[in-house]
Amino acid sequence: MPVSIERMELVNIAGFIKDLDTVLVKLSDCGCFHIESATKMAEKKSGFVTLKEENPYTPILKQLSEISNRTGIKFKSTDYSSVENDSLDKLDKYVRGVRQKLEALKEEEKKACEQLSVHEQAMYQVDHLQGLDADFQQIFNCEHIKVRLGRLPVDSYSKLSYYDDKPFYFTHFSEEKEYYWGMYFVPVAYCEEIDDVFDRLYFERTHIPDFVHGDSKEASAELHKMVEDDKKLIDECQKKASELMEGETDKLCCIFSRLKAQHDNFDLRNKAAVVNDKFYIVGFIPKSESDRFLELFDELESVSVVLQPADANGKLAPPIKLKNNRFTSPFSMFVEMYGLPSYNGINPTTFVAVTYTLLFGIMFGDLGQGLVLAIAGALLWKFKKFALGPILTRVGISGAFFGLIYGSVFGYEELLDPVYEALGITFLPFKIMHNVTTILIGAIALGVLIMLISILINIVTGIKNKKYEEALFGNNGIAGLVFFGSILVGAVGTLLGAKLFTPVYVITLIILPLVVMFLREPLTYWVKGKKYELEGGLTDFIASNFFEVFEFLLGYATNTLSFVRIGGFVLSHASMMLVVMALANQVSSAAVPVVVVLGNIFVMGIEGLLVGIQTLRLEFYEIFSRFYSGDGKPFTPVKINYDETID
Amino acid sequence: MLKNNNATVAKIMAIYGKRLSYQDYMELINKQSVSEAAEYLKKNTHYSELLSSIDTNTIHRGMLENLLRRSIFETYIRITGFEHLSNQEFYNYKIIQTEIDEILRCIRYINAKSDKLIADIPVYINNLMSFDLIELAKVSDFKELLVFLKKTPYHNVLKDVSPDKDGKVDVTKCETLLRTYYMKRLKESMHFSKNDVHEMTVLLETDIDFINIINAYRLTAFFGESAESIQQNMLPFYHSLSAAKQNEIFSAPTSEEFIRRFSKTKYGQQIIGNGYEIDNLEQSIQKMRYRYAKRALKRSTSAPLSVYAFIFLLEMEVRNIIRIIEGIRYGIEANKIASLIIM
Numbered sequence: 003m004p005v006s007i008e009r010m011e012l013v014n015i016a017g018f019i020k021d022l023d024t025v026l027v028k029l030s031d032c033g034c035f036h037i038e039s040a041t042k043m044a045e046k047k048s049g050f051v052t053l054k055e056e057n058p059y060t061p062i063l064k065q066l067s068e069i070s071n072r073t074g075i076k077f078k079s080t081d082y083s084s085v086e087n088d089s090l091d092k093l094d095k096y097v098r099g100v101r102q103k104l105e106a107l108k109e110e111e112k113k114a115c116e117q118l119s120v121h122e123q124a125m126y127q128v129d130h131l132q133g134l135d136a137d138f139q140q141i142f143n144c145e146h147i148k149v150r151l152g153r154l155p156v157d158s159y160s161k162l163s164y165y166d167d168k169p170f171y172f173t174h175f176s177e178e179k180e181y182y183w184g185m186y187f188v189p190v191a192y193c194e195e196i197d198d199v200f201d202r203l204y205f206e207r208t209h210i211p212d213f214v215h216g217d218s219k220e221a222s223a224e225l226h227k228m229v230e231d232d233k234k235l236i237d238e239c240q241k242k243a244s245e246l247m248e249g250e251t252d253k254l255c256c257i258f259s260r261l262k263a264q265h266d267n268f269d270l271r272n273k274a275a276v277v278n279d280k281f282y283i284v285g286f287i288p289k290s291e292s293d294r295f296l297e298l299f300d301e302l303e304s305v306s307v308v309l310q311p312a313d314a315n316g317k318l319a320p321p322i323k324l325k326n327n328r329f330t331s332p333f334s335m336f337v338e339m340y341g342l343p344s345y346n347g348i349n350p351t352t353f354v355a356v357t358y359t360l361l362f363g364i365m366f367g368d369l370g371q372g373l374v375l376a377i378a379g380a381l382l383w384k385f386k387k388f389a390l391g392p393i394l395t396r397v398g399i400s401g402a403f404f405g406l407i408y409g410s411v412f413g414y415e416e417l418l419d420p421v422y423e424a425l426g427i428t429f430l431p432f433k434i435m436h437n438v439t440t441i442l443i444g445a446i447a448l449g450v451l452i453m454l455i456s457i458l459i460n461i462v463t464g465i466k467n468k469k470y471e472e473a474l475f476g477n478n479g480i481a482g483l484v485f486f487g488s489i490l491v492g493a494v495g496t497l498l499g500a501k502l503f504t505p506v507y508v509i510t511l512i513i514l515p516l517v518v519m520f521l522r523e524p525l526t527y528w529v530k531g532k533k534y535e536l537e538g539g540l541t542d543f544i545a546s547n548f549f550e551v552f553e554f555l556l557g558y559a560t561n562t563l564s565f566v567r568i569g570g571f572v573l574s575h576a577s578m579m580l581v582v583m584a585l586a587n588q589v590s591s592a593a594v595p596v597v598v599v600l601g602n603i604f605v606m607g608i609e610g611l612l613v614g615i616q617t618l619r620l621e622f623y624e625i626f627s628r629f630y631s632g633d634g635k636p637f638t639p640v641k642i643n644y645d646e647t648i649d
Numbered sequence: 650m651l652k653n654n655n656a657t658v659a660k661i662m663a664i665y666g667k668r669l670s671y672q673d674y675m676e677l678i679n680k681q682s683v684s685e686a687a688e689y690l691k692k693n694t695h696y697s698e699l700l701s702s703i704d705t706n707t708i709h710r711g712m713l714e715n716l717l718r719r720s721i722f723e724t725y726i727r728i729t730g731f732e733h734l735s736n737q738e739f740y741n742y743k744i745i746q747t748e749i750d751e752i753l754r755c756i757r758y759i760n761a762k763s764d765k766l767i768a769d770i771p772v773y774i775n776n777l778m779s780f781d782l783i784e785l786a787k788v789s790d791f792k793e794l795l796v797f798l799k800k801t802p803y804h805n806v807l808k809d810v811s812p813d814k815d816g817k818v819d820v821t822k823c824e825t826l827l828r829t830y831y832m833k834r835l836k837e838s839m840h841f842s843k844n845d846v847h848e849m850t851v852l853l854e855t856d857i858d859f860i861n862i863i864n865a866y867r868l869t870a871f872f873g874e875s876a877e878s879i880q881q882n883m884l885p886f887y888h889s890l891s892a893a894k895q896n897e898i899f900s901a902p903t904s905e906e907f908i909r910r911f912s913k914t915k916y917g918q919q920i921i922g923n924g925y926e927i928d929n930l931e932q933s934i935q936k937m938r939y940r941y942a943k944r945a946l947k948r949s950t951s952a953p954l955s956v957y958a959f960i961f962l963l964e965m966e967v968r969n970i971i972r973i974i975e976g977i978r979y980g981i982e983a984n985k986i987a988s989l990i991i992m
Contacts, residue, residue, distance in 0.1 A: 164767045179702040202768040204712040
């Protein structure tokens with residue numbers, strides 16, 4: 003039986019089409035049914051087809067979605083009993099009515115916005131003509147001279163000297179980065195020619211609207227007033243729209259909830275296989291829910307529900323629902339991030355929870371900082387539902403525990419010494435800076451232990467799932483365990499003075515496992531009683547296996563050394579706090595608390611982040627890679643999605 | 650000892666990183682108006698600062714194009730001024746190139762008897778030129794032009810060219826003379842390390858090979874010129890296309906045969922190998938020019954090469970944008986515009 007993975011049952015539901023909608027409502031209401039497409043299952047059964055229907059609820063929901071987008075109102079799941087019995091036509095008429103009223107207001111607002119844009123544009127232009135003290139009407143009414151107002155690009159302005167011999171005069175009132183704002187005067191007889199010249203120079207003419215009167219100052223004042231009026235009108239339209247929505251939101255929300263439920267249930271019809279007047283649905287439920295699930299269909303006598311073992315049908319892999327306890331459940335986030343286990347695999351959440359908490363605590367060991375981290379995690383979860391919060395609480399407590407062992411409180415390394423002395427505990431605190439070698443060796447030893455456990459897990463699951471190559475002959479199988487274990491035992495023995503690397507030891511416990519790993523493919527065939535054939539020839543076999551075994555050997559070495567980082571981070575944490583304390587000693591006594599607090603915040607932030615990431619890296623690369631594939635699919639029970647987005 | 654200019658190279662790479670992506674080009678192509686395209690450039694690309702004070706609703710297409718061309722110069726001034734590279738003769742190549750372009754433009758306007766040159770001249774770099782561009786725009790015939798250029802080195806280059814009885818000048822000949830002068834001057838100004846000189850020479854000569862092929866193809870396809878006549882209008886430098894090889898290609902009687910002979914050369918094979926359409930020779934060669942410049946920029950840490958290749962790529966980018974804007978303006982189909990993009 004798989005460890006900590008919810009047991010599933012395969013559910014086959016068959017009945018008459020008239021009951022299909024009722025069944026689908028029950029399935030989405032129960033919250034524990036993971037639906038699969040029945041068509042694939044039914045292909046070989048004669049005549050089964052998928053229902054290809056247009057969802058009748060989509061058009062109205064699209065209108066609601068549009069209303070939501072336009073007004074920013076978010077619909078949510080609500081009790082819709084008040085509209086439960088209304089016909090679809092009635093609801094459609096109502097929603098359409100609200101939408102039309104809203105559109106009319108939006109149209110009015112749009113027109114006001116356009117008007118505003120015209121007035122603002124005119125205002126912008128007139129504001130650039132502030133140097134002009136003449137009445138616009140007077141200027142434009144000149145009999146023999148034409149006047150053009152507008153702006154000339156800076157580049158073109160310098161080209162005006164080219165036209166010195168032409169009969170025009172350009173003067174500017176103001177400058178921008180790229181333009182000169184001004185006007186040119188031209189005799190009526192030359193107007194066309196000079197307009198052409200200015201056209202080539204990219205002169206942008208400003209057409210002063212008819213509604214602008216007086217000189218530039220008067221015109222500007224008038225336009226400012228118009229802009230204000232436009233803005234007021236826009237505000238009024240928006241106010242009316244929000245008043246309209248205030249009165250209709252509740253009812254719209256009820257309609258949305260009802261239609262969305264019907265819409266999503268109707269979509270599930272595509273998952274059913276249908277023949278004549280019968281339907282067939284297939285899916286999974288957790289075994290623990292089977293009694294409750296069967297009860298749902300007691301009233302529907304014409305509907306038959308058959309439960310089978312989860313793996314009864316080879317075509318359908320059961321979905322995965324992890325079973326975790328209160329301590330380990332937050333860590334399932336990391337497992338899901340990597341990928342879920344297969345149905346017959348192992349749920350590594352407990353292993354991750356234990357190792358992650360342990361490794362983080364060792365690296366982040368400080369009583370004060372650990373407790374702060376734990377409290378911060380708890381608050382983040384309580385107020386923000388931040389998924390990392392509960393993990394921070396657990397690893398914070400772990401950090402606090404190791405802080406007790408190291409005798410470290412907010413970087414004060416001697417603070418706990420009197421306590422231990424008073425208690426008569428002589429072996430504590432374990433001073434980090436006095437035990438650097440022990441810490442580094444301890445880190446490797448811990449890493450080796452974790453690797454060995456990972457290999458053992460792989461062996462157990464491999465044998466259970468009949469994956470002999472991995473379980474027996476692979477680098478993470480028995481051969482790998484014997485090889486790696488023997489090297490370790492031999493090395494430790496040699497360090498302690500025992501000469502273990504005798505020829506017999508080397509040949510049987512080191513070379514032989516290597517040969518087994520080299521020959522793992524043919525050996526697997528042999529165990530399974532099958533004949534092995536070399537696919538790419540003997541040379542290819544030797545070359546590829548040689549390099550693979552070489553890679554295994556490198557892997558053992560690098561993975562082992564990878565755990566040195568645990569020791570490294572223990573030391574770096576202590577060193578960083580030493581720096582903080584050294585800085586605190588350099589400042590005046592009044593500034594000491596500031597330096598210590600800021601230093602602690604900085605170290606907690608940077609170390610917390612680094613240690614968190616590095617531990618996760620160790621989990622994924624050095625541990626998971628040995629026994630875990632993460633190829634399971636998640637258990638996703640059907641339910642109504644109350645999101646306004648409609649495809 | 651020659652100084653390395655790694656800071657300039659790094660700066661160039663940083664600016665190059667902001668270039669328009671394929672996605673940007675596609676977004677631009679799908680715009681419905683020049684204003685929309687200008688708005689996209691203003692909001693989403695490295696041209697935002699350039700266009701910051703521009704009203705995209707009213708901007709004239711010609712002005713937008715001038716602004717984009719100006720941005721090339723502004724970038725060029727920025728990167729050559731970064732480590733005072735502009736004090737070295739080589740890095741003034743863009744100024745010389747622009748002077749030559751403006752003289753050639755002036756000759757074309759003289760031939761067309763048009764007085765509209767003033768609208769197109771890049772007046773924003775007038776202070777860097779060895780002659781006044783506004784005054785150049787006032788020149789109305791070739792004789793006047795030679796007098797105008799009297800105090801510049803271009804006078805000697807063009808003095809033997811004489812206009813025909815209608816006052817028209819052989820632009821191709823002028824272009825060959827001026828570009829040859831430019832290349833010689835550029836080569837003489839390369840006071841860099843051996844390796845930098847080598848890399849720069851390879852890039853320049855490869856580009857000359859491409860330019861020669863494009864010009865020769867045009868002369869064959871559109872004017873039916875003889876091999877001898879074509880040869881006279883070629884720049885007298887080459888990298889892979891030796892004189893003998895050029896003769897063999899240039900003597901092709903038809904444009905189809907020209908392409909067939911060219912397709913057997915190293916460049917022809919590269920065009921085919923890269924999946925470009927050899928029959929669309931001009932477009933494919935422009936793509937190869939782009940490819941060579943891009944490769945030079947990415948692989949080299951030489952400052953002159955980086956500056957030269959980067960400015961070329963920037964010019965190509967602006968050229969692409971201008972083509973898109975023109976395409977939008979004249980209502981050309983999106984896929985047709987897309988096929989004109991060089992990248």
